[in-house]
Amino acid sequence: MTEPLIYELSAPGRTGVKPPRLDVPEAELPDSMLRDDLPLPEVSEIDVVRHFVRLSQLNYAIDKGMYPLGSCTMKYNPKVNEVAARLPGFANLHPLQDESTVQGALYLMHTLQEYLKAIGGFAGVTLQPAAGAHGELTGVLMMRRYHQARGDMQRDTILVPDSSHGTNPASTSMSGLQVVQLPSDARGNVDLDALRAHANERVVGLMITNPNTLGLFEENIVEVVRIVHECGGLVYGDGANMNALMGVMRPGDVGIDVMHFNLHKTFSTPHGGGGPGSGPVGVAASLADYLPGPVVILDPEHSDDDHPYFTFYQPPQSIGPVKSFWGHFGVMVRAYTYIRMLGGAGLREAAEHAVLNANYLRSQLRDVYPIPYDRLCKHEFVAEGHFADAPDIRALDIGKRLIDFGVHPPTYYFPLIVHEALMIEPTETESRQTLDAYAAILRQIAEEARTQPDLLHEAPHSAPVRRLDEVTAARKPVLRYQRS
Amino acid sequence: MVFIPHTDEERCEMLQAIGLTDMAALFQDVPEAYRYPDLGLPAPLSEMEVLQELRYLADLNMDATTAPMFLGAGAYRHWVPSVVDAIISRGEFATAYTPYQPEVSQGTLQAIFEYQSLICDLTGMDVANASHYDGATAAAEAVIQAYNVFRKKRTRVVLSPTLHPHTRAVIRTYTQGMGLDIVGDDDVTMPFEQWLSLVDGNTACVLLQTPNFLGELEPLDVLLPQLRAQDPEALIAVAVNPLSLGLFKSPGEYGADIVFGEGQPLGLGLAFGGPYLGFYATREKHVRLMAGRVVGQTTDMEGRRAYVMTLTTREQHIRREKATSNICTNQGLMVLAATVYLSALGKHGLRQVAELNYHKAHYAADLLDQIPGFTVRRDKPFFNEFVVQCPAPVAEINDFLLDGMEDVSIIGGYDLAQAYPALENAMLVAVTEVCTRDDIEMLAEALTAFTNLGE
Numbered sequence: 060m061t062e063p064l065i066y067e068l069s070a071p072g073r074t075g076v077k078p079p080r081l082d083v084p085e086a087e088l089p090d091s092m093l094r095d096d097l098p099l100p101e102v103s104e105i106d107v108v109r110h111f112v113r114l115s116q117l118n119y120a121i122d123k124g125m126y127p128l129g130s131c132t133m134k135y136n137p138k139v140n141e142v143a144a145r146l147p148g149f150a151n152l153h154p155l156q157d158e159s160t161v162q163g164a165l166y167l168m169h170t171l172q173e174y175l176k177a178i179g180g181f182a183g184v185t186l187q188p189a190a191g192a193h194g195e196l197t198g199v200l201m202m203r204r205y206h207q208a209r210g211d212m213q214r215d216t217i218l219v220p221d222s223s224h225g226t227n228p229a230s231t232s233m234s235g236l237q238v239v240q241l242p243s244d245a246r247g248n249v250d251l252d253a254l255r256a257h258a259n260e261r262v263v264g265l266m267i268t269n270p271n272t273l274g275l276f277e278e279n280i281v282e283v284v285r286i287v288h289e290c291g292g293l294v295y296g297d298g299a300n301m302n303a304l305m306g307v308m309r310p311g312d313v314g315i316d317v318m319h320f321n322l323h324k325t326f327s328t329p330h331g332g333g334g335p336g337s338g339p340v341g342v343a344a345s346l347a348d349y350l351p352g353p354v355v356i357l358d359p360e361h362s363d364d365d366h367p368y369f370t371f372y373q374p375p376q377s378i379g380p381v382k383s384f385w386g387h388f389g390v391m392v393r394a395y396t397y398i399r400m401l402g403g404a405g406l407r408e409a410a411e412h413a414v415l416n417a418n419y420l421r422s423q424l425r426d427v428y429p430i431p432y433d434r435l436c437k438h439e440f441v442a443e444g445h446f447a448d449a450p451d452i453r454a455l456d457i458g459k460r461l462i463d464f465g466v467h468p469p470t471y472y473f474p475l476i477v478h479e480a481l482m483i484e485p486t487e488t489e490s491r492q493t494l495d496a497y498a499a500i501l502r503q504i505a506e507e508a509r510t511q512p513d514l515l516h517e518a519p520h521s522a523p524v525r526r527l528d529e530v531t532a533a534r535k536p537v538l539r540y541q542r543s
Numbered sequence: 544m545v546f547i548p549h550t551d552e553e554r555c556e557m558l559q560a561i562g563l564t565d566m567a568a569l570f571q572d573v574p575e576a577y578r579y580p581d582l583g584l585p586a587p588l589s590e591m592e593v594l595q596e597l598r599y600l601a602d603l604n605m606d607a608t609t610a611p612m613f614l615g616a617g618a619y620r621h622w623v624p625s626v627v628d629a630i631i632s633r634g635e636f637a638t639a640y641t642p643y644q645p646e647v648s649q650g651t652l653q654a655i656f657e658y659q660s661l662i663c664d665l666t667g668m669d670v671a672n673a674s675h676y677d678g679a680t681a682a683a684e685a686v687i688q689a690y691n692v693f694r695k696k697r698t699r700v701v702l703s704p705t706l707h708p709h710t711r712a713v714i715r716t717y718t719q720g721m722g723l724d725i726v727g728d729d730d731v732t733m734p735f736e737q738w739l740s741l742v743d744g745n746t747a748c749v750l751l752q753t754p755n756f757l758g759e760l761e762p763l764d765v766l767l768p769q770l771r772a773q774d775p776e777a778l779i780a781v782a783v784n785p786l787s788l789g790l791f792k793s794p795g796e797y798g799a800d801i802v803f804g805e806g807q808p809l810g811l812g813l814a815f816g817g818p819y820l821g822f823y824a825t826r827e828k829h830v831r832l833m834a835g836r837v838v839g840q841t842t843d844m845e846g847r848r849a850y851v852m853t854l855t856t857r858e859q860h861i862r863r864e865k866a867t868s869n870i871c872t873n874q875g876l877m878v879l880a881a882t883v884y885l886s887a888l889g890k891h892g893l894r895q896v897a898e899l900n901y902h903k904a905h906y907a908a909d910l911l912d913q914i915p916g917f918t919v920r921r922d923k924p925f926f927n928e929f930v931v932q933c934p935a936p937v938a939e940i941n942d943f944l945l946d947g948m949e950d951v952s953i954i955g956g957y958d959l960a961q962a963y964p965a966l967e968n969a970m971l972v973a974v975t976e977v978c979t980r981d982d983i984e985m986l987a988e989a990l991t992a993f994t995n996l997g998e
Binding site: 061062064065066069073074075076077078079081082083084085086088089091092093094095097098099100101102104107108110111112114115116117118119120121122123126128131133134135136137139141142143144145146147148149150151152153154155156157160161162163164166167174177178180189190191192193195196200203204224225226228229230231232233234235236238276278280281304306307308309312313323327329330331332333334335336337338351378379380381382383384385386387388389390392395396398399400401402403404405406407408409411412414415416418419421422423435458459462467468470473487488489490491517519522523524525526527528529531532533536537538539540 | 722
């Protein structure tokens with residue numbers, strides 16, 4: 060049954076949660092400024108609880124089952140993270156409180172900065188960006204500023220491989236720079252000849268995802284970095300896929316100059332149905348002065364051996380703040396909790412098992428699904444969602460049919476360079492049993508594609524709703540409740 | 544191993560299935576010289592131990608609910624009904640991804656659709672998106688929308704000097720590569736006529752805020768026609784405290800083109816500055832130039848009403864460098880919190896909470912005004928925040944409120960000199976429904992005691 064909108068549960072005069080009483084005299088209200096009508100729902104508290112609980116039951120979630128969305132790192136979100144973020148001494152801090160009254164929070168932020176520097180091999184970190192794409196914008200603006208500060212004004216181009224996330228070119232154009240797209244070679248790496256051909260004095264830098272969106276380690280990473288640096292450019296690392304490399308390789312060590320982390324992917328903080336995320340950015344020493352401010356530093360003047368004192372600091376040539384206040388502190392607490400529970404060895408084990416799981420699942424599917432770049436993968440792999448002997452079946456159909464088996468589809472139609480791409484990232488927190496079950500479902504669907512293709516075309520059959528009319532939704536947009 | 548379910552036996556069998564003999568072989572493509580660095584991180588902790596450490600750290604902070612607090616300046620302590628956290632804690636919402644698979648995401652999608660509807664109703668606008676990171680980044684996206692409405696031909700952006708200072712700074716950061724001419728906010732004492740004259744035929748957008756950063760309600764009924772008279776086409780974007788809209792006419796009613804703001808007052812905790820929520824609403828004719836995700840209503844194959852992300856051809860995963868913004872992740876769970884908050888209070892509750900804020904702030908203003916040496920600025924009406932001119936630097940007064948009294952600590956207001964050097968000794972005092980009459984009277988007594996110190 061369709062769940063009514065909260066507005067449709069409304070009854071004139073019904074009241075919800077009761078506000079506190081007025082314990083001061085009433086002041087005169089400015090009549091001419093008062094609104095005549097506030098057309099919000101009139102519902103009781105139990106209406107609200109039942110409505111949103113029923114809505115929640117229409118969702119799929121990590122807490123329900125495997126969620127192998129490529130590029131999204133849908134690993135288990137530990138419950139302890141939620142307890143930590145809700146501790147009153149963290150949850151009830153005003154961002155502008157006197158620094159002396161928030162030293163525990165500043166310690167946590169400073170320590171998290173240090174951890175991310177250690178994990179990424181960077182000299183500086185800002186925790187301010189709110190998400191991965193926000194981190195990209197931050198990084199690209201810093202690269203731009205770096206060249207301008209050196210008087211290198213003609214640089215206006217960012218090189219982006221054709222396998223990159225859509226956010227990379229979008230962040231580039233928001234920064235006022237041009238995008239030049241580089242092709243991939245037959246092994247899925249950046250095409251070195253194309254890179255050399257475009258590496259010139261116009262290049263601000265290269266944005267590279269490693270492992271790339273095919274799930275493949277960029278085998279020529281050292282050479283790629285060398286070519287870009289030789290033409291005077293910088294290298295931006297898209298850290299969306301850092302789950303494959305924690306404790307295995309530090310991007311900063313191979314010469315990546317700037318990279319964002321996704322705390323909501325790699326460091327287990329929940330995705331929340333689309334956010335909030337957190338996208339801290341790590342930089343090499345050459346870029347540290349351009350970080351968005353403020354960052355947290357140890358204040359030597361007010362510290363002694365037993366009592367460190369932390370303070371906010373504005374980097375001298377900062378690009379400026381990218382957000383109000385200091386970033387998503389609540390997300391930082393969760394990521395800090397996760398890193399403390401895993402330690403260095405645990406982070407490496409997480410990366411190792413993420414890669415083990417992806418390769419294992421690939422091994423269980425490669426005889427059934429074409430895998431265009433079939434080599435050792437990292438945390439994810441990309442298969443093709445079509446079959447020569449079932450030409451009407453598309454990746455979309457396979458994804459929708461997966462829903463009928465109570466699991467979530469992979470990312471599909473990305474990366475763009477693979478035909479009918481199915482991009483599968485199991486993460487380390489799935490067991491062998493879960494992977495075997497997922498592989499068995501995919502094998503069954505491959506069989507159905509030949510024998511009962513309509514089952515796939517019309518899938519899902521058992522979800523709360525069937526396939527939607529997305530064309531009408533876009534042509535005649537209804538974007539808010541329509542009062543009858 | 545933490546959060547990894549593999550047994551030793553399974554690991555061996557899985558490696559065998561791949562054709563490898565050990566875990567290290569999984570990384571044979573990583574250059575050997577860089578493999579397995581020592582991260583130098585501290586030893587791992589169990590759940591019990593990590594919570595002990597975190598409790599210790601949390602207890603080093605001063606929980607703002609344990610003291611009377613009069614600090615606002617863009618983040619406000621409000622009472623959040625229990626139902627909000629109960630709903631956003633549900634794993635079905637918290638551990639879901641962006642609803643790209645609508646058949647198994649109707650919960651998230653319908654909640655966003657309800658949120659968009661609530662924001663439109665509050666702001667008096669036609670369409671709203673599914674959120675930005677915060678009010679400041681929403682402002683930057685408003686500037687970019689306006690720039691695109693004029694096909695990048697108009698390059699001037701006029702900012703009110705009483706836009707939140709973070710908002711003004713973030714607009715500059717975002718647009719530094721676009722070659723815009725951002726003016727109007729360098730002097731808070733600039734005469735209004737002079738500011739107004741900055742709006743010209745090259746102006747893409749004018750941004751102002753109400754209540755403004757000084758807590759004052761702007762007279763939009765007068766102001767918007769004045770701006771239109773300067774240039775009829777420049778977009779007018781108004782930042783607003785959404786809670787104030789429980790009581791006051793919306794910027795949409797006065798004809799604004801974009802209404803946006805910081806959604807934190809709508810049931811989001813303080814959380815030391817985030818995660819919060821940037822809400823954003825505009826006119827229907829601009830919907831295809833708006834940034835961010837949007838959810839629309841449609842039907843499924845069987846004709847049932849359902850919801851789906853729509854107008855995605857504006858977005859980065861489809862349009863890449865031609866997208867209206869690079870935004871991908873937004874503030875999903877915070878959107879849900881605001882939706883539950885607005886539903887739980889509803890039509891009557893939101894009005895009551897807004898009135899409580901108004902009356903309590905005015906009671907506080909009246910008390911503070913009576914203290915010798917303190918004068919409340921009353922040039923314009925205010926909502927829940929006002930400026931009081933003090934007889935000493937605000938930092939000094941705040942130190943006294945926090946540490947200078949024997950039995951009590953009070954978190955004082957915001958020191959406006961930090962954002963506006965011209966506003967010396969001016970304190971921005973926020974009073975919300977959580978401030979009791981006792982709290983307010985305690986503040987007045989403490990300030991009186993402060994003035995007596997020097998005598």
